[in-house]
Amino acid sequence: MTRKSRRLWLVLSCLACFAVASGLVLNAFSSSIVFFMAPSQILREPPAVDRVIRLGGMVVAGSLKRSLEGQTPINQFDITDGQAAIAVRYEGILPDLFREGQSVVALGTYLKGSPFSASEVLAKHDETYMPKEVADALRKSGKWDPRFGKPPSAESLDSMARHDTDAQAHR
Amino acid sequence: MPETLPGQPVKGAFLHRFANPGRFLRLAHWLFPLLSASSGIFLTIGMIWALWFSPADWQQGDAVRIMYLHVPMAMLASGGYAALALCGVLSLVWKHPLADLAAVEIGPVGAVITGLCLVTGSLWGKPMWGAWWVWDARLTSVLVLFFLYLGHIALIQAFDDPQRGYRAAAVLAIAGVIDLPIIKFSVNWWNTLHQPDSITLTHAPTMPESMLLPLSICLTGFSLGFAALVTGRLQAAILETRAEQMLTRRARSQNGLS
Amino acid sequence: MSHLPYIVASYIAVLGAAGILAFQLALRLRRARTRIAALETRSARQKDTL
Known part of the structure; x- marks a missing residue:
C-alpha cells in the first residue's frame, strides 16, 4: 500500500465515522428537528397546555370563516392531515398564499376541547409550479x-x- | 512510494496534468474569457426570460421569478462546497499543489453564493410563507453550510504557516461534506416549511417547460459564472505568487551582489 | 407585477454581488499582471547593466 492510498483510506474512514456519528445524532433528535406536527399526531398525544407547538396540514375546503372583532380580523378554519382535523382560531391577517386546500403551519397552543389558538400562520406551498x-x-x-x-x-x-x-x- | 519506470503509465497522471501552475495559466488563458463570455450570454438571456417572458405562477404570482435566482444559488452553494471538499482530498491525499490555492479561491465565492441563497430565500419566504426566516431543517442546514464556508475562510488565514492553514481547512472542508446530504434530503426526512425539490433525478420535474427552460438557462449561466470566477481568481493567485517569487529572488540576488 | 419590491431586491442582490466579485477579480488580475510586467522590465534592465 503506497502512502497515498493509505492517506486516502484514512480520510475516507474518518469521513465514514463522522457520517455515522452525525447520522445517529440526527436520528436521536429527529422529533425536535420536525418543524410541525400533524393533527392526528397532536390528537394522539396532546401536548402540555402551555407548550407552544406548530400544527401543520391542509386547510379543509369550506371550513374558513372570517369575521371582524372591532378592528382585528378573526379567522377560523380546520386543518387536516387526511386522518383527523383540528379547528384553528387565528386573530390577524392571513398570508397571501392562504386559501382553502392550501398547506399551512400554525404556531400556537392547544387545549383539548377548544380550538387551537394560533399566534402565527405560515403558508406552505408545494413543489408544483403552474402558469x-x-x-x-x-x-x-x-x-x-x-x-x-x-x-x-x-x-x-x-x-x-x-x-x-x-x-x-x-x- | 515506488519509483515508476519510464514508459510505464504514471498513476494519477491526469490529476497532475494541471499541477504545473504554468500549464494551468496556459489553460486559463483561453478558458477564462470563454467561460466569462458564455456566462454573460446565458445570464442575459436567462434574466430577461425569467423577468419578462416566463409565466407567473398560479398561486405565487410574480414572486415565482425569485426562483430563477434562488434555485441556481442553492445548487451552486452545495456544488461549490463539494468542489471545496474535493480540493481538500486532493490536497491531503495527493498533495496536489494547485488544490490548496483553488480551495482558498473557491471559499469566498461559495460563501457569497450561499449568502445570496439565504437572502433570496428570505425575500421569497416573506411574501409567500409570511416569514423572513423559520428554523426548519432545510433553512438551518443551509445556514450551517454558510458557517462552514466562513469557517473555512477563517481557518485558512488563522495560521502563520500557510501549509498548516491549508491542512486544517482541508479537514474542515471534508468533514463538512456531511451537511450536503442533510441539505438535500432534509425536505424528505423531516416535515419542513420549505417545499420538496421540484427537480430531482428520479422523478419528472413538477414544473412546466415554460418555467423549466428559463431556470435551466439561468442555472447554466450562473454555473459558468462560478467556474469563470474560480478560474480567474486562481489565475490571479498564481500570478501573485509568481510576482512574490520574483521579488524575493531579486532581493536575494541583490543581497548576494552587495 | 405583484410583490415587486421583493423581486427587485433579490435581483439587485444577486446581480450586484456578481458584479462586485467580477470587478474585484478584474482589478486583481490587472494589478498582478502590471506588477509582473514591471518586475520583468526591471530585471531585464538589471541584466543589461551587469
Whole structure:
C-alpha cells in the first residue's frame, strides 16, 4: 500500500465515522428537528397546555370563516392531515398564499376541547409550479379544483391540453 | 512510494496534468474569457426570460421569478462546497499543489453564493410563507453550510504557516461534506416549511417547460459564472505568487551582489 | 407585477454581488499582471547593466 492510498483510506474512514456519528445524532433528535406536527399526531398525544407547538396540514375546503372583532380580523378554519382535523382560531391577517386546500403551519397552543389558538400562520406551498393561465383553464373546465388536493403533474398537463384539442377536433 | 519506470503509465497522471501552475495559466488563458463570455450570454438571456417572458405562477404570482435566482444559488452553494471538499482530498491525499490555492479561491465565492441563497430565500419566504426566516431543517442546514464556508475562510488565514492553514481547512472542508446530504434530503426526512425539490433525478420535474427552460438557462449561466470566477481568481493567485517569487529572488540576488 | 419590491431586491442582490466579485477579480488580475510586467522590465534592465 503506497502512502497515498493509505492517506486516502484514512480520510475516507474518518469521513465514514463522522457520517455515522452525525447520522445517529440526527436520528436521536429527529422529533425536535420536525418543524410541525400533524393533527392526528397532536390528537394522539396532546401536548402540555402551555407548550407552544406548530400544527401543520391542509386547510379543509369550506371550513374558513372570517369575521371582524372591532378592528382585528378573526379567522377560523380546520386543518387536516387526511386522518383527523383540528379547528384553528387565528386573530390577524392571513398570508397571501392562504386559501382553502392550501398547506399551512400554525404556531400556537392547544387545549383539548377548544380550538387551537394560533399566534402565527405560515403558508406552505408545494413543489408544483403552474402558469396562471393553465390553472385558470383547468379550473374553468372542471378538471381540477384547488380546494381539493394537489394540482396535476406537469406531464399530465401537457397530455390534458392535447386531449382537449383532440376532442375539439373530433367535434 | 515506488519509483515508476519510464514508459510505464504514471498513476494519477491526469490529476497532475494541471499541477504545473504554468500549464494551468496556459489553460486559463483561453478558458477564462470563454467561460466569462458564455456566462454573460446565458445570464442575459436567462434574466430577461425569467423577468419578462416566463409565466407567473398560479398561486405565487410574480414572486415565482425569485426562483430563477434562488434555485441556481442553492445548487451552486452545495456544488461549490463539494468542489471545496474535493480540493481538500486532493490536497491531503495527493498533495496536489494547485488544490490548496483553488480551495482558498473557491471559499469566498461559495460563501457569497450561499449568502445570496439565504437572502433570496428570505425575500421569497416573506411574501409567500409570511416569514423572513423559520428554523426548519432545510433553512438551518443551509445556514450551517454558510458557517462552514466562513469557517473555512477563517481557518485558512488563522495560521502563520500557510501549509498548516491549508491542512486544517482541508479537514474542515471534508468533514463538512456531511451537511450536503442533510441539505438535500432534509425536505424528505423531516416535515419542513420549505417545499420538496421540484427537480430531482428520479422523478419528472413538477414544473412546466415554460418555467423549466428559463431556470435551466439561468442555472447554466450562473454555473459558468462560478467556474469563470474560480478560474480567474486562481489565475490571479498564481500570478501573485509568481510576482512574490520574483521579488524575493531579486532581493536575494541583490543581497548576494552587495 | 405583484410583490415587486421583493423581486427587485433579490435581483439587485444577486446581480450586484456578481458584479462586485467580477470587478474585484478584474482589478486583481490587472494589478498582478502590471506588477509582473514591471518586475520583468526591471530585471531585464538589471541584466543589461551587469
